[in-house]
Amino acid sequence: MTILKSEAQSAQQKSKLSEFELIEQYFAPLAKTDAANIDIGIGDDCAVFSLKDNERLAVSVDTLVSGVHFPLQATPQQIASRAIAVSVSDLAAMGARPIGITLALTVPDNNPRWFAGFAQGLGQSLEQYSLQLLGGDTTRGALSVAVQVMGALPKGHALTRSGAKVGDLVFVSGYLGDGAAALESMSDGQINGDYFQNRFYQPRARIALGEKLLAVASAAIDISDGLLADVGHIAKASSVAIKIEQERLPISPALMEFGNRTQQLTWALTGGDDYELCFCVSPENKTEVKKLSDSLGLALTEIGYVEQGRGLQCLDGRGQKIDFEKGGYQHFNGDAL
Ligand code: ADP
Ligand code: MG
Numbered sequence: 001m002t003i004l005k006s007e008a009q010s011a012q013q014k015s016k017l018s019e020f021e022l023i024e025q026y027f028a029p030l031a032k033t034d035a036a037n038i039d040i041g042i043g044d045d046c047a048v049f050s051l052k053d054n055e056r057l058a059v060s061v062d063t064l065v066s067g068v069h070f071p072l073q074a075t076p077q078q079i080a081s082r083a084i085a086v087s088v089s090d091l092a093a094m095g096a097r098p099i100g101i102t103l104a105l106t107v108p109d110n111n112p113r114w115f116a117g118f119a120q121g122l123g124q125s126l127e128q129y130s131l132q133l134l135g136g137d138t139t140r141g142a143l144s145v146a147v148q149v150m151g152a153l154p155k156g157h158a159l160t161r162s163g164a165k166v167g168d169l170v171f172v173s174g175y176l177g178d179g180a181a182a183l184e185s186m187s188d189g190q191i192n193g194d195y196f197q198n199r200f201y202q203p204r205a206r207i208a209l210g211e212k213l214l215a216v217a218s219a220a221i222d223i224s225d226g227l228l229a230d231v232g233h234i235a236k237a238s239s240v241a242i243k244i245e246q247e248r249l250p251i252s253p254a255l256m257e258f259g260n261r262t263q264q265l266t267w268a269l270t271g272g273d274d275y276e277l278c279f280c281v282s283p284e285n286k287t288e289v290k291k292l293s294d295s296l297g298l299a300l301t302e303i304g305y306v307e308q309g310r311g312l313q314c315l316d317g318r319g320q321k322i323d324f325e326k327g328g329y330q331h332f333n334g335d336a337l
Contacts, residue, residue, distance in 0.1 A: 047134035058096035066143035078201040080121030087147040092210035093222035096151030103136035104146040159220040164238035168280040170304035175252035180271020203275035220279035241309030
């Protein structure tokens with residue numbers, strides 16, 4: 001791409017050769033050109049791949065900026081694994097099977113140690129989600145990582161935000177609140193140990209669950225901005241009211257040990273970064289959800305229900321509405337959130 005003159009000077013150090021060497025050394029080896037559906041991989045102007053006849057393409061992109069979406073002290077391995085998981089989670093939320101990614105990487109310099117670590121983390125994550133590295137772009141600037149994911153959906157099927165029906169039950173996978181607890185306490189060192197670090201840097205995108213939910217769920221979303229915000233998107237897109245019962249929220253044993261109940265619930269409800277799936281199913285499908293939970297070895301917890309109306313409400317143990325605000329929460333008797 002042509003760059004503006006003002007950018008040209010700072011970009012002088014971005015010699016084409018070293019950019020090319022970086023790609024050759026660290027990214028090309030991660031690309032498996034023998035993958036059956038990849039016709040043209042890294043090295044040409046575009047990647048070319050095929051879908052099966054009965055499939056459609058699902059595409060999404062997420063950008064992580066250093067100091068905004070991950071702490072400045074994050075290791076290159078951690079940055080890579082988080083970037084992939086966060087992006088792949090959107091495929092899970094649609095019920096798509098991962099195919100491949102393109103990677104737009106902006107780095108302040110071409111430190112080989114950093115690239116080696118990043119490529120190592122990237123390789124592991126690609127393996128974990130059966131993803132091909134299809135191509136990308138490498139530029140100089142403040143550190144940011146954008147991952148575009150591509151996946152396949154069976155024709156005529158997709159998990160959307162807009163399919164929730166009155167009478168549906170609301171479920172969530174895994175545990176809530178760990179991601180926010182990890183992020184908030186990482187800087188002040190309150191939480192130590194691998195569990196929270198891993199929950200933040202290596203969230204498990206729920207691909208297997210998403211694919212199975214295609215036949216079971218009426219609506220789904222992945223939890224990136226916080227349960228209330230994200231379930232609010234389902235309520236809005238589906239033109240229904242959703243009630244969440246806070247006493248049902250799945251809190252991990254590790255989070256139970258940390259902070260008080262109010263803090264745990266605040267993280268679970270309003271903190272983001274969990275990358276679990278929240279989905280709606282008709283009551284007849286409840287046994288299917290139980291079977292899925294058993295077969296995947298993954299907790300799927302009923303946390304609420306869908307009613308006529310609009311908006312989202314969170315209820316306490318006595319059925320009272322709760323108002324969650326940044327930094328805390330309070331009871332109130334007024335409108336829905
Ligand atoms: P162009 O100038 O045509 O955009 P580039 O020099 O940017 O080509 O990239 C050369 C090849 O290397 C392309 O196939 C591109 O997809 C690939 N590539 C560049 N950066 C990355 C990266 N960070 N990860 C994976 N592939 C990359
Ligand atoms: Mg390019």
